[in-house]
Amino acid sequence: MTENAVSPEFAAATTTAQRVVINGNELAVEVLGPEGAPVIITHHGAPGLGSRAEPRASFGRLADEYRVVVFDARGSGESEGSGTFSHEQWAADIDGLREWMGVETIIMAGGSYGGFMSMEYAIRYPERVTAMVLRDTSPDNGNAHLARENALASDRVKVDMEKFDRIDVGQVRDNDDLRDCWREILPLYDFSYDPSSVERKVQATPYRYEAHNYAFSVNLPAYDLKPQLPSVAVPTLITVGRHDWITPVSCSQTIADLIPNSELVVFEKSGHSPQIEEVELWTSTVREFLTRTRLPREESPVER
Incomplete structure (x- = not known):
């Protein structure tokens, strides 16, 4: 499969997405909500595995x-x-979408790898961001060794570490291999483990191994935003599941310590996905935070 190709099982998918050319590349985009309202641009996690489905739901x-x-x-x-x-x-693609939406500023949001990109955008385009919402993410690649330790220590499943290492360093061979490696680590993600849900998630995932390999073999080894995070001036909400194995609470705490106008909320009954596992509490937390950011500054102090 070439870099330009879409995984065959998703090429003909029925979708409500618009096809929008951004920076010479066609993106599948959906816009939800009323015209004229403040714009939130969300970035999904897991390049080559993630899609707009999760941020659309959350x-x-x-x-x-x-x-x-x-x-x-x-x-x-x-x-x-x-x-x-x-x-x-x-x-740059995020900023192209902002321009396409016809707005000067946005709220930036993302979870997991989408959190990496949210912070990257806020650092690279600081004048374009009014607030930021992060979920289960990390300021650097330091979470990688923590995730490996947690996988080895898991009492939930015995992980094939050869597959773990191949997906972790971006050396999967093709989409089928990415699928097999993804199936191996999926049981680690949830707070309440349901073995029957693993295969459903495996089948629902769009596999694009080229993007995955590039992200994990090229981008992440040098990924470290800690020196730049103190320059982020916008209100930032950081959410994380207490039992997140891949981007543990300590990673979110580091972000909170570095971004001056930030607050950290830990969800006690969640793994990597409090937006799913504690849906009502997570949603109300995000909504309340965003409401405060829209109030006059003297009415909306952010407590640390």
């Missing part, structure tokens, strides 16, 4: 008050995969 709950933009990143889901899959390019 941030789509806010589409009564906000204009929510969800999209498949370059090389993921149903989007074209031309060019490079660098953080610089993905951040």
Whole structure:
């Protein structure tokens, strides 16, 4: 499969997405919510595995008050995969979507790898961001060794560490191999483990191994935003599941310590996905935070 190809099982998918050319690459984009409302652009996690489906489900709950933009990143889901899959390019694509929406500023949001890209965007385009919402993410690649330790220590499943290492360092051979490796680590993600759900998730995932390999073999080894995070001046909400194995609470705490105007909320009954596992509490937490950011500054102190 070439870099430009879409995984065959998703090429003909029926979708409500618009096809929008951003920086010479066609993206699958959906826009939810009323015209004229503040715009939230969300970035999904797991390049080559993630898609707009998760942020559509989680941030789509806010589409009564906000204009929510969800999209498949370059090389993921149903989007074209031309060019490079660098953080610089993905951040430029976010800004291209902002321009396409016709707005000067946005609320930036993302979970997991989408959190990486949210912080990248806020650092690279600081004048374009009014607030940021992060979920289960990390400021650097330091979470990688923590995740490996947690996988080895898991009492839930015995992980095939050869497959773990291949997906972790971006050396999967093709989409089928990415699927097999993904199946291996999926049981680690949830707070309440349901073995029957693993295969459903495996079958629902769009596999794009080129973007995955580039992200994990090229982008992440040098990924470290800690020196730049103190420059992030916008209100930032950081959410994380207490039992997150891949981006543990300590990673979110580091972000909170570095971004001056930030607050950290830990969800006690969640793994990597409090937006699913504690859906009502997570959604109300995000909504309340965003409401405060829209009030006059003297009415909306952010407590640390």
